[in-house]
Amino acid sequence: MADRAALIIAVETFFEAGPPVPFAAGDCAELHRALPAAGYNPAKCVLVAGTRTTKAGIESHLKRLPKLIDKADSLLVLVVTRGFTHKGRGYLACADTITPDLPETSLAIPDLLAALHKTKCNEVAVLIDADGLTLPGATEPSGLDAAELAKLFEASPNCVGLVSCEPGERSFESAALRHGIWRHHLIEMFTGKSRAGVGKDGALTAAALHEFLADAVPRTLRRTHDGEEQAPQLFGEGNAAAVVADLGKLLGTGGELLDPGRMKRVAFRSEQVGKIKDLTGYRKSSNMPDRANEWARKFVNRAAVADVKADLDNTFDMVREQFGYKRKDLDVSAERDGMGYIRTPDFEYTVTVNINPDDLSEVVWQREVARLSGPDFVKSAGFQAVFGGVFDRLVFEFARPVDVAEFVDQIEDAPPEGVKVGVASDANSAEVVLAGFAGKVTVTPQAVVILGRRGSSTSLLDQFLAFLTKFTGLGEPRALPPAGG
Incomplete structure (x- = not known):
């Protein structure tokens, strides 16, 4: 099992740079508590909050990070604060950032990544929730620079970046949830409250985590902030296969057919x-x-x-x-x-x-x-x-077209017990009959359709489960990746 380490930085209040970041400290503390159950070494999980979030305090932790995590295999970094861009360079505000000299009293994004590279971890996932900071003389909050982030993460040999929103957007919080919305869903994944994108072995990759956040955050935002937009971002796609959590103990290894x-x-x-x-x-x-x-x-x-x-x-x-x-x-x-x-x-x-x-x-x-x-x-x-x-029907849509002829040939070459298959002359659809199974199952290049009697959704789902038990590979994520993948 990989030796996982984490550095979590929560800058909730500022001496003068900007208003507080609601729920930042509480969210980060909750994630910190959740990490050991998600496969992290508790001795290598560092939380920086409160009075330690000055620029000197943060830079000290970054400088000492290689010793603090002692040759860990992977590193998760979460920074919650406010961010801005000055002359094309992105900065993360510290507790003691001062308005007259914002760049010199804040943490530059390139400096953050340079410090993380010194840990020599094989995989580094950098999560940034930085709501915009309004610069002196400006009317709208500034945010991080997307072009700079893309360049930095694409050039990194081992870092992937997940950012809570697009430049120009807010990272919203919810008084009802008592969390930042992006952080709420982040905690959801690390505490096993969702299985979305988790592999059968319990592994959660940065790519799967981003896909979940990109879907969940806008859905929650529609309910809490009508008309607003917040689109989570992923940078360094080449490193997005990095595993950010091992949820096998929380969810049980082996996965679920459904x-x-x-x-x-x-x-x-x-x-x-x-x-x-x-x-x-x-x-x-x-x-x-x-x-x-x-x-x-x-x-x-x-x-x-x-x-x-x-x-x-x-x-x-x-x-x-x-x-x-x-x-x-x-x-x-x-x-x-x-x-x-x-x-x-x-x-x-x-x-x-x-x-x-x-x-x-x-x-x-x-x-x-x-x-x-x-x-x-x-x-x-x-x-x-x-x-x-x-x-009266359940439809399971494939992310990519399935070769029906190949599916039929596999069944006929090694027929599973209790399975019969019929195929159209053009091999564009097949009908599968399972012993003891009342429903009609049709496989096309686009979908599996379970047709039954109106009146029992549970029965349709059970019939689909019976089908998957016989033909598991037809629904494997690696065989059928998300659309566009």
Whole structure:
């Protein structure tokens, strides 16, 4: 097991440089406490806070760092403070940074990385949460320089950088969470509250951590700071495979077939046919569509506005009752283009209505629940109460197309017990039959579709689990990396 060390610096208050960084000291102390369970050597985890966060205090710790961590294999560094750019160079403010001489009394980013390189650790992950500092005479806060960060980390042989926001953006905090939002989700990962991106062996890489933060931070921000934006950044992508935590003891090694990486690509869906004349917005004087074109789509969308809203209102009420979400936990939108959605911390529900191209007097209602937090949530009584009777299919979408012909050949060359497979003549889809399995399983280059009877989401999920048990490799993250990977 790797010998992991950490240096955590929390500059919460300043003598004069700027306002405090809310929750900085508490967040850093909480992460510091969590590190031993995440695979870190407690004797090599250093927390610098309070009166030690002067420039001299921070520089002293950086200078002594090689001795403090004594030939550790990997190093995690977190700095929480305020940051600014002066003449193209980024700086991190210290407790005693003074306004008349900001650069000379702050820590330059190149100096920070130079000190970390002296530790000679094989892997160094540098996490920076530096809200902007307003320079004298300026009206807007300055932040770190993205071009400089990109250049420094790309040139580094062993450092990867994760930064809480883009230049020009704020790094927000939440009074309700009593955390900085980016730091809240960072602690979530290091305490095992999320499995997103964690390998089967419990390893969490910098790339997977950033992917989680880039998804989670904006979602939380929508609930707490309406209309604001905060996009976490990754620098030094060539070193992003560095492992930043070993969560095997917290989560249990061996992984889960239905881990969050797969659950994010799972969607429950249903289709239901209805009459255009039954839509609330339909009028007898209206001309009915005579073809499935753009006019027909807009006609149906206008007629269905009230029905989509009613569907969302009903689902909203049930979701609030069953899961106890607060109003601010839910993001609801009824669009005029025949679509509406409800976003929650655990899932996203969408409903759409479109003209039925096979019968122009009908519409097709499509409902979906996706972006699921985990299998336990799907199996919960609340999920069954709200959605148990809605869906008749589960869709697992591949991040990259699968070669169906190769999949079929592998089965036929070494048939698993109780498995039969049929294939289309063009080898573009295959139907898999499992012994004792009532559902229909179809594999296409884009997805696995489990089709069953409407009424039990848990049954569909269990059938998907049975499928994965037989064909685990079809859902492996290394075989199916995130889109764009």
